[in-house]
Amino acid sequence: MKPVPVFTFTCPVKTNSGNKALEHLPVELANLNAVKPIVITGVEAVGGKAVRTLAGAFGDSGMTYALFDGVSPAANLALIENLKITCIENQYDAVIALGGGTIVDVAKVLNMAVSLKTADARQLSPQTPLRKHLNPLVVVPTAEASGLETSKLAHLDRNVFSSEYLAPNLVVIDPRLTRAADGKTIAATGLAALSRALEAHISTDKNPFRDAYSFAAIRFIKENLLAAVNNPGDKKASLAIANAAAMSGCAFSNAENGLLHKLGQVCQDMQQLPAGMVMGMFLPSVCGHYLNKGDNDLAALLHPLAGDDTFVQTPIAKRAEAALDLLDRFLAGLRGALGKDMPQNLKEAGVPGYRMEEILDVLANDRGGPALCAMVKRLWERQPMPF
Amino acid sequence: MKIVTDVQEVHAGRKPLLRAYVGIFLWFTGRAIQAAARVDKQVRKEFDNLPDDFAFSLGCLPQGPWMIIGKEKGAVKYLGGDSRGRHLHVRLAIKHVDAAFLILSFQESTALATARNRLIVDGELPYALAVIRILDIVEVYLLPKLIARLAVKRYPSWWSLGRKLGGRIGVYTRTLLGI
Incomplete structure (x- = not known):
């Protein structure tokens, strides 16, 4: 390191x-x-x-x-x-x-x-x-x-x-x-924590202390979220997700607000949607944006997602794509478990057309406004594309 | 201005059954330590290495119950549950009566409870370790092997049958008679 x-x-x-x-x-x-x-x-x-x-x-x-x-x-x-x-x-x-x-x-x-x-x-x-x-x-x-x-x-x-x-x-x-009453609640918690920990982990301003928190949060979610969603009464898995959420908050406090956090927060404030579900919905789009922009360390994501062996066996140039591939499969697993409880676009999540303009207006004022607005428009009624 | 009236003050409840269990357990263990100091050579040696006025307590926060053991004129004595006015060299405090119940009903070993941050130790570490060793030996005498294995870190399978059986009879007899 x-x-x-x-x-x-x-x-x-x-x-x-x-x-x-x-x-x-x-x-x-x-x-x-x-x-x-x-x-x-x-x-x-x-x-x-x-x-x-x-x-x-x-x-x-x-x-x-x-x-x-x-x-x-x-x-x-x-x-x-x-x-x-x-x-x-x-x-x-x-x-x-x-x-x-x-x-x-x-x-x-x-x-x-x-x-x-x-x-x-x-x-x-x-x-x-x-x-x-x-x-x-x-x-x-x-x-x-x-x-x-x-x-x-x-x-x-x-x-x-x-x-x-x-x-x-x-x-x-x-x-x-x-322990959650249903898989949807714990999925929202896990996806919010994953998104914030992910954005902290791939941030270019490297911080080894923050990385320790974000690494553990991502690993906990990768290993336990599906089990917790399938069985919300699973004590061990739901405890792991709660721990991951706590760690993601600490990591997030020491990082810049990422695009996923902004999207989740705006949709939650304006439409009372669970921020985690919105962040999960936008994960592929935002990660694709980061990959194209090339100014984030997406390769670092492979280590907490895949573990030590896969990380060292994957060539450095292929780590970012391998990480996103793993993330895509992880999200697909969650979608399979939750079905319609995990909306794939804003329309499915219940955002009426007339609120879109307001959401876009708020996002346009942000520093990353153009990119955020483009992603929201794209994901209004379409299915999220793989990375 | 409307003042919030939905704030209600709640007085913490009590847990009489747990307190009773922990209290009885500590009372019995205290008398058993006094007995073991007379019956078992290793326990006696541990106490001999401690200061002449040594005293320690074991109990739970914030309101007890407690068990005080001390040396008086060279003899180890169970001194009840009130530590007021007494200088304690070591204080082993369990954070809550529920945590005490977990430990004293052998759902968690002392080592596991320590790892889970349920114990607070006030005092010098060598003295505290001597106390833990004494408690482990006493638990082996008091409990059947099946349960004692849950309570202690390593069950002393190398003890002779004579030591186990003779010690057990001696400890139980002296504990029940209070001698």
Whole structure:
């Protein structure tokens, strides 16, 4: 491996993963000097069983915690303001997010508002200066995780907050919570994690620390996603996907936002589509774009996808194509397992024609706008082409 | 401004059955260590190498139960479950009563639990290792081979039948009588 002269890497996230990992939570909170946390969740998204499992983990700890279980996809900064007032009045000193996606975004922005004692949380914006460590934030992801839980980003109310201080201090991944209700949910989680880890891994600004995270995330997904999709109750496979999602978030925080992430996020924000499914849909197009452009290290993808032996046996010049071939077969396997639950174009995903213009307008403002718009137009109703 | 009223405060529940199991197990093991220090040469030697006022505790966070073992005038004694006012050389703390149950019901060995970050050790490492060796020997005396193999890292199959049988009778008798 060539030494990299200059790079930075930040990952403030401690991870507790595995059987009964959730039961360590009271001790971990004590280590973070937190005595009265507030749990933020959405009971409709995570289910009552997950809330009861979390409550059980506090058993015998003697702690008192607050529970807000009303987070919905429509959460906004007005909700943050209300929760902030409650947190400050009742002196809640840590935030625990139980779930994924919007739930974690709400927890991150709430933690920011409470820690900064913002006068009015509705005035928070991506420009709000954030230059100090916040109160402890713990994320307990469920099967609905998107991978961004461990990242430095929070998407709320069409705002994208970004700061390394927004990343959680602790993520607790417990197999009792990571089993999905159906293959579609776990596929969306896995594809989002795969896409973000892939874009971090093939990035030209090499970073060996980031590569360690993205490598492990890609390997975990390649080896476990199909098993988890075929059997969403598979404890081992779903735990591996949750771990991969957490790792992809750490890798993603130290990389530039890639095309796949942008596409997924825009479609999720505007059409409430699962970002992972959109990213999976665009994977062949975006990878084909990277291959043609030639400014990404697609060859590096072969190692985590194929393993040591295949990687060393493949000539350097053929590694990129071999990696994309493997990725294509992997996606085909997922399509075979999910059938119509894995849409292959935006029309199948339920995007009405009249929303296309709006999506294209938003994408056109991006730095990679022309390429993104071309891909979206191409994939409006056609099947994705192999690489 | 409308204040969120859907925030409810929840007091953590209790786990009386798990606590009772762990408490009884620790009480019995504590008395068994006291007995083994009189019956088994290796356990006695381990304690002889420790300071005269040595004391250690084993239990679970944050609210117990605990087991305290210490040396008093050269003799090893089970000192109950309250460590207040006592200097402990080693404190082995299991992070949660559920984790303690996993370990003490032999679903996880001590080594595996350590690898899974369930144990916190306060104190000097050589003392902690001596305590672990003592606990392993006591578990071999107390448990049938089938279960003891799950609890210890390596079952001492090289022990003579006399040591196993005689030691077991001695440890159990002294444990039950508290002598």
